[in-house]
Amino acid sequence: MKILVTGGAGYIGSHTVRLLIARGHDITVLDNLCYGHKAAVPAERLVVADLAHADQLVEGAGFDAVIHFAAFAYVGESVTDPAKYYANNLLGSLTLLDACRKHGVGKFVFSSTCATYGVPTSVPITEDEKQQPINPYGNTKLAFERALVDYATAYPFGCCTLRYFNAAGASPDGTIGEDHDPETHLIPLVFQAAMGKRPLVEIFGTDYPTSDGTCVRDYIHVDDLAEAHALALDRLGPGVQLRYNVGIGRGYSVREVIRTAEAVSGLKVPVKEGHRRPGDPAELVANADKIRRELGWRPRYPELRGIMETAWNWHQTHPYGYGGPG
Numbered sequence: 001m002k003i004l005v006t007g008g009a010g011y012i013g014s015h016t017v018r019l020l021i022a023r024g025h026d027i028t029v030l031d032n033l034c035y036g037h038k039a040a041v042p043a044e045r046l047v048v049a050d051l052a053h054a055d056q057l058v059e060g061a062g063f064d065a066v067i068h069f070a071a072f073a074y075v076g077e078s079v080t081d082p083a084k085y086y087a088n089n090l091l092g093s094l095t096l097l098d099a100c101r102k103h104g105v106g107k108f109v110f111s112s113t114c115a116t117y118g119v120p121t122s123v124p125i126t127e128d129e130k131q132q133p134i135n136p137y138g139n140t141k142l143a144f145e146r147a148l149v150d151y152a153t154a155y156p157f158g159c160c161t162l163r164y165f166n167a168a169g170a171s172p173d174g175t176i177g178e179d180h181d182p183e184t185h186l187i188p189l190v191f192q193a194a195m196g197k198r199p200l201v202e203i204f205g206t207d208y209p210t211s212d213g214t215c216v217r218d219y220i221h222v223d224d225l226a227e228a229h230a231l232a233l234d235r236l237g238p239g240v241q242l243r244y245n246v247g248i249g250r251g252y253s254v255r256e257v258i259r260t261a262e263a264v265s266g267l268k269v270p271v272k273e274g275h276r277r278p279g280d281p282a283e284l285v286a287n288a289d290k291i292r293r294e295l296g297w298r299p300r301y302p303e304l305r306g307i308m309e310t311a312w313n314w315h316q317t318h319p320y321g322y323g324g325p326g
């Protein structure tokens with residue numbers, strides 16, 4: 001298939017690009033390199049541009065499918081600067097979607113998030129859980145989910161929305177991995193603290209109604225997420241509309257993540273117990289039965305330890321991420 005991957009130089013995008021190239025697909029990456037890394041994708045595949053230029057890229061290119069990762073994803077920033085999130089995550093995405101409609105791209109796979117559920121009424125979370133985001137980031141993702149379904153209902157293409165839980169880990173060969181600036185995610189922060197690159201990790205809240213008082217999340221290996229995209233592409237066709245949660249279906253607390261980092265690295269993680277981070281639900285765990293049943297998806301990394309081993313391999317060999325010192 002000839003596939004356009006937006007945000008393909010980002011964390012989840014780059015792992016998906018690598019998998020799709022290995023499966024023989026013809027991939028073009030559209031990334032403005034605002035947060036993506038040039039080194040994360042083969043140079044000859046990369047077009048450096050904004051979503052606003054999607055139409056020029058799609059017109060006449062003959063893409064069979066688009067996988068749309070490009071988005072801003074800092075929840076806190078979305079609260080203080082919603083304009084940035086609506087402009088990119090919604091307006092930019094609509095520009096891309098409309099280019100697909102005009103130029104006959106038949107399949108669209110969209111990166112959505114468990115943040116569209118807000119504070120769930122029951123856990124594990126199924127796809128039927130009410131979507132009530134509690135921040136602008138989640139709102140922009142949900143708004144585009146709905147636009148996508150409306151387009152796919154009216155126009156002849158298939159769509160798949162994948163609602164990711166907590167992406168984690170790195171390519172097992174250690175060549176691509178997680179590198180955000182600023183880094184806000186727990187697993188990279190924990191390893192950076194273990195390596196002495198940060199003084200400590202703050203635990204955001206120890207009074208949640210969970211087994212040890214800290215938040216519980218469903219960490220999913222980035223290559224398992226990538227596989228979900230590949231399976232969705234194979235299944236899509238005109239009129240097909242899919243939506244799936246993608247998680248391992250098991251939750252781990254912040255303290256369990258820290259203990260696992262210590263076990264995997266053999267290093268002590270300095271921690272400080274702090275206050276809750278606004279907007280963090282106590283527990284987000286996927287019920288991923290639907291994608292297992294319908295697409296035959298199975299996580300190759302069904303446990304946190306295996307996921308964190310690949311992350312540790314990446315952080316050890318790339319202490320400065322994709323950039324060198326300075």
Ligand code: UDP
Nearest residue numbers: 184185186189202203204215217254277280
């Ligand atoms: N977390 C934490 N300290 C940090 C960063 C994160 O205790 O410095 C917690 C956070 O409250 C959440 C979990 O770790 O419960 C995962 O957070 P992350 O930001 O990695 O992903 P999110 O769940 O926000 O998508």
